[in-house]
Amino acid sequence: MSRSTFLLDGQSVPFDDGQMILEAARAAGRYIPHLCWHPDFPPHGSCKLCVVKVAGRHVSACATPARAGAEVESDTPEINTERRTLLQMLFVEGNHFCPACEKSGDCQLQAMAYDLEMTTPRFRHFFPDRPVDASHPEVLLDFNRCIYCELCVRASREQDGKAVFALTGRGINKKLAVNAESGRLADTDFAADDKAARICPVGVILKKRVGFAVPIGERTYDRAPLHEVALPKSEGDT
Amino acid sequence: MSPSRKLRVATVSLAGCFGCHMSLLDIDEHVFALLDKVELDRSPLTDLKTCGPCDIGLVEGGVCNSENVHVLREFRAQCKTLVAMGACAINGGLPAQRNHLDVGQCLSAVFQSRPGMDTAEVPDDPELPLPLDKVHPIHEVVRVDYFLPGCPPSGEAIWQFISDLLAGRTPRVSYPLLHFD
Numbered sequence: 001m002s003r004s005t006f007l008l009d010g011q012s013v014p015f016d017d018g019q020m021i022l023e024a025a026r027a028a029g030r031y032i033p034h035l036c037w038h039p040d041f042p043p044h045g046s047c048k049l050c051v052v053k054v055a056g057r058h059v060s061a062c063a064t065p066a067r068a069g070a071e072v073e074s075d076t077p078e079i080n081t082e083r084r085t086l087l088q089m090l091f092v093e094g095n096h097f098c099p100a101c102e103k104s105g106d107c108q109l110q111a112m113a114y115d116l117e118m119t120t121p122r123f124r125h126f127f128p129d130r131p132v133d134a135s136h137p138e139v140l141l142d143f144n145r146c147i148y149c150e151l152c153v154r155a156s157r158e159q160d161g162k163a164v165f166a167l168t169g170r171g172i173n174k175k176l177a178v179n180a181e182s183g184r185l186a187d188t189d190f191a192a193d194d195k196a197a198r199i200c201p202v203g204v205i206l207k208k209r210v211g212f213a214v215p216i217g218e219r220t221y222d223r224a225p226l227h228e229v230a231l232p233k234s235e236g237d238t
Numbered sequence: 239m240s241p242s243r244k245l246r247v248a249t250v251s252l253a254g255c256f257g258c259h260m261s262l263l264d265i266d267e268h269v270f271a272l273l274d275k276v277e278l279d280r281s282p283l284t285d286l287k288t289c290g291p292c293d294i295g296l297v298e299g300g301v302c303n304s305e306n307v308h309v310l311r312e313f314r315a316q317c318k319t320l321v322a323m324g325a326c327a328i329n330g331g332l333p334a335q336r337n338h339l340d341v342g343q344c345l346s347a348v349f350q351s352r353p354g355m356d357t358a359e360v361p362d363d364p365e366l367p368l369p370l371d372k373v374h375p376i377h378e379v380v381r382v383d384y385f386l387p388g389c390p391p392s393g394e395a396i397w398q399f400i401s402d403l404l405a406g407r408t409p410r411v412s413y414p415l416l417h418f419d
Contacts, residue, residue: 091329095335095338096329097325097329097331097332097334097335098325098389098418098419099325099331099332099389099418099419100332100335101419104418104419105419110418113418114413114416114417114418117410117416119328119384119385119386119387119411119416120322120328120377120382120385120387121328121329121375122377124378125329125330125334125337125374125375125378127330127334127337127338127372128338129338130338216419222414225413
């Protein structure tokens with residue numbers, strides 16, 4: 001029996017019942033941009049980079065089940081302009097100083113900005129004051145780069161069974177917090193080989209003493225763009 | 239415009255490190271092709287101190303003091319096409335890392351509480367431009383036409399970008415040359 005299909009930018013994509021648009025597209029080798037989605041976790045739907053248009057409505061591709069015969073628009077000038085605007089808002093909301101970041105070249109936020117040809121943050125920068133937490137002997141937390149995807153929160157809670165991280169506050173006052181009386185990472189049972197230590201798509205959670213080990217030109221997104229790297233065969237623990 | 243007229247180009251480094259200008263010189267032998275097509279107005283390379291009417295203005299660095307604001311406004315008024323060149327012009331870059339600190343405390347930390355300073359006071363010579371409380375990307379002060387990211391953008395990226403501009407195309411930097419670092 002043939003599987004049902006939907007149309008992604010005019011091309012047929014097969015799917016299983018209950019599969020989300022993003023998952024089905026990915027399984028068919030078609031990339032839809034995403035930052036907060038990860039194959040090991042249920043959809044979160046917060047970053048909105050995976051926004052697509054189905055029958056004239058904007059939906060999150062990670063959290064919208066595929067329907068037979070649906071026409072999905074993703075890689076269009078309209079949607080990509082909206083995605084670029086979301087990226088620009090993420091960039092001005094934090095302090096994303098790429099030249100001094102250990103994650104530069106391996107950062108999904110930066111790679112997506114390259115992919116979508118974002119050359120300017122366009123909006124007024126917030127320049128928030130977000131002190132770093134270097135208390136842990138093996139891991140540095142640089143909150144300046146947090147995009148609130150909650151992947152570390154979810155990984156620590158659901159896979160490491162530790163609940164080291166949490167988001168506190170709402171809206172513009174939202175921040176990533178460490179679940180300890182002191183608020184310091186050193187006062188938790190966090191370890192450098194936790195899933196949560198390896199899942200940050202940007203440069204918040206960094207292993208100490210290994211920064212800049214890979215030379216410029218050989219880093220993940222120097223070698224291939226995000227829309228290739230993010231497809232199933234090569235996506236793992238990044 | 240007669241086809242033979244050379245385009246006038248002005249360049250400046252505001253709150254930058256001149257790294258983008260060094261990278262501009264890194265276009266190597268393309269500099270001959272460039273000078274066939276352009277003539278320089280105000281630039282660190284000509285040492286002219288004011289900017290006349292220009293076709294293209296390349297601005298390196300962000301805006302960190304009152305003089306930067308005046309120069310940037312002069313560039314915007316004189317240049318038909320204004321380009322933010324490099325990370326500092328685009329997002330403030332390294333100088334903007336002081337933005338979460340109080341500028342008064344920064345100055346006193348440097349000039350008043352450092353051992354071995356002869357006169358322990360913040361310099362206040364009227365010739366010195368006043369620092370702004372925050373360092374700003376240039377698009378927060380004037381309208382900017384195009385942005386060329388990189389810290390610095392490579393010579394190759396600058397050449398691709400300028401070639402597009404000179405040919406009348408919308409400048410576009412290809413994937414391997416587009417970098418924020």
